[in-house]
Amino acid sequence: MLERYWAITVSLFPFLWKGFIETLYISLVAIVVGSLIGFFIGVVRSQRVPVLNGLFGLYIHTLRGTPFLVQLYLFYFVLPNSGISWLSWDSITAAFVALSVYTSSYVAEIVKAAIEAVPRGQSEAATALGMTRLERLWYVVLPQALKLTVPPMSGVYVMIIKSTAILSVIGISELTRQGEISILRFPRDVLFIYGLIAAMYFVYCYPVLRFARWAERRVGAARIVDLD
Amino acid sequence: MSANPIVVVDKISKTFPSADGRGSHLALDEVSLTIEPGQVLVIIGPSGSGKSTLLRTLNALEKFDTGNIVVNGVALADKRTDLNRMRAEIGMVFQHFNLFQHKTALENVVLPQVVVRGRPRSEALVRARDLLEKVGIADRANHYPSQLSGGQQQRVAIARALAMDPKIMLFDEATSALDPEMVGGILDLMRKLARDGMTMAVVTHEMGFAREVADRIIFMDQGRIVEEGEPGSFFASPSHERTRAFLDQIL
Ligand SMILES: Nc1ncnc2c1ncn2[C@@H]1O[C@H](COP(=O)(O)OP(=O)(O)O)[C@@H](O)[C@H]1O
Ligand SMILES: [Mg+2]
Numbered sequence: 001m002l003e004r005y006w007a008i009t010v011s012l013f014p015f016l017w018k019g020f021i022e023t024l025y026i027s028l029v030a031i032v033v034g035s036l037i038g039f040f041i042g043v044v045r046s047q048r049v050p051v052l053n054g055l056f057g058l059y060i061h062t063l064r065g066t067p068f069l070v071q072l073y074l075f076y077f078v079l080p081n082s083g084i085s086w087l088s089w090d091s092i093t094a095a096f097v098a099l100s101v102y103t104s105s106y107v108a109e110i111v112k113a114a115i116e117a118v119p120r121g122q123s124e125a126a127t128a129l130g131m132t133r134l135e136r137l138w139y140v141v142l143p144q145a146l147k148l149t150v151p152p153m154s155g156v157y158v159m160i161i162k163s164t165a166i167l168s169v170i171g172i173s174e175l176t177r178q179g180e181i182s183i184l185r186f187p188r189d190v191l192f193i194y195g196l197i198a199a200m201y202f203v204y205c206y207p208v209l210r211f212a213r214w215a216e217r218r219v220g221a222a223r224i225v226d227l228d
Numbered sequence: 229m230s231a232n233p234i235v236v237v238d239k240i241s242k243t244f245p246s247a248d249g250r251g252s253h254l255a256l257d258e259v260s261l262t263i264e265p266g267q268v269l270v271i272i273g274p275s276g277s278g279k280s281t282l283l284r285t286l287n288a289l290e291k292f293d294t295g296n297i298v299v300n301g302v303a304l305a306d307k308r309t310d311l312n313r314m315r316a317e318i319g320m321v322f323q324h325f326n327l328f329q330h331k332t333a334l335e336n337v338v339l340p341q342v343v344v345r346g347r348p349r350s351e352a353l354v355r356a357r358d359l360l361e362k363v364g365i366a367d368r369a370n371h372y373p374s375q376l377s378g379g380q381q382q383r384v385a386i387a388r389a390l391a392m393d394p395k396i397m398l399f400d401e402a403t404s405a406l407d408p409e410m411v412g413g414i415l416d417l418m419r420k421l422a423r424d425g426m427t428m429a430v431v432t433h434e435m436g437f438a439r440e441v442a443d444r445i446i447f448m449d450q451g452r453i454v455e456e457g458e459p460g461s462f463f464a465s466p467s468h469e470r471t472r473a474f475l476d477q478i479l
Contacts, residue, residue: 122328124322124326125327130340131312131340
């Protein structure tokens with residue numbers, strides 16, 4: 001029995017490994033690109049810029065209020081039918097765009113909340129010293145806000161990593177898709193193969209969660225000393 | 229007295245939307261005053277009388293609805309006024325210190341010099357160390373605010389404000405959040421500043437300090453200046469019933 005599982009693992013591993021690398025690659029790109037976009041949107045929203053604020057609000061709420069699967073279909077199946085040639089994306093482009101955009105909607109809200117969580121007195125003191133709005137943001141508010149984003153951001157990253165599984169429906173050969181193909185080869189071992197896949201996701205996600213815990217403790221540690 | 233006051237407040241009024249969202253609340257009601265260079269103006273009054281609001285309009289942390297304020301020759305109501313530039317000339321000390329939490333005491337004093345004044349870092353460091361020495365906290369230069377007592381934080385906050393070479397200093401209940409044994413030290417610092425000729429506007433409940441240091445005292449109630457005078461006559465024979473009641477209560 002054990003031997004049989006070992007044999008399956010050995011024969012499938014290179015194939016699943018390829019899927020794992022694809023998952024790693026797509027999720028990392030989405031996390032980096034999505035975070036950059038989200039960071040920008042979050043900062044703008046925290047500043048209550050008149051027209052942009054409403055526009056970005058719509059963007060965020062639309063993305064957060066609809067299933068990722070539907071968004072993915074939109075980018076992959078609907079946009080190409082618009083007849084605009086540069087919107088006819090292959091599946092990998094559609095995957096990158098959909099996942100990055102989805103990530104940005106969560107990051108934006110985290111960044112905005114973190115900026116708003118920095119006590120008012122901080123930016124008031126900076127204002128009283130003569131700093132401009134940008135200087136206040138850059139030198140006083142953002143450094144403090146960024147620390148606050150670490151724990152919630154890690155949660156979003158893990159969610160995004162797990163969401164890559166959905167990309168299998170448009171034929172991206174990421175981990176879940178590779179697993180499904182493997183099951184066609186070993187139909188009697190569905191449970192074992194899904195277990196294998198789950199383990200590989202876990203190996204990726206768990207360190208991220210541990211890092212979040214560690215970072216949270218470090219961020220907290222800088223503030224506990226109070227001699228007053 | 230000089231012919232050129234450093235602050236002229238001319239009939240300013242300010243309303244806040246009231247707490248229930250309907251209607252509004254008059255926080256300042258046609259307030260006028262002037263501050264001469266080198267003068268110490270002390271503002272007293274019951275809680276909610278508009279002292280903080282008045283002080284905060286002087287450096288445009290708070291806008292006013294009508295009237296005008298001229299500080300250092302700059303009219304605040306003028307749309308073309310660069311408020312940030314104007315604020316750099318006015319030091320402000322807050323009740324809750326508001327030190328930058330992510331910076332050490334030293335870096336709190338260095339940052340605004342570099343960012344706002346454009347001083348080279350080396351020069352800003354020398355000035356910061358010098359000021360921390362002067363406010364008696366040089367030995368805590370590398371501590372973060374969270375590692376300092378309230379009194380120590382307020383010393384750093386005063387050094388930070390002074391580092392900008394302000395023409396006037398505003399103090400909004402600078403000792404109200406401190407443990408009693410810390411109050412004296414901060415008042416001493418303020419006294420020293422006044423003696424060195426700094427122009428100051430001070431909101432405080434410390435009547436001993438007011439009597440001793442103030443050139444002029446203003447009593448506010450319900451957004452209005454009810455009474456003003458020099459400390460001797462102000463404390464000896466207040467002319468308004470509300471001033472008398474307030475002083476009876478607090479002394
Ligand atoms: N940001 C604000 N929003 C609404 N009302 C305010 C605000 N700041 C002050 N007020 C009101 O204005 C009045 C004067 O407040 P304040 O100047 O802080 O008084 P003081 O400093 O004398 O205690 C109070 O009634 C207060 O509730
Ligand atoms: Mg007040």
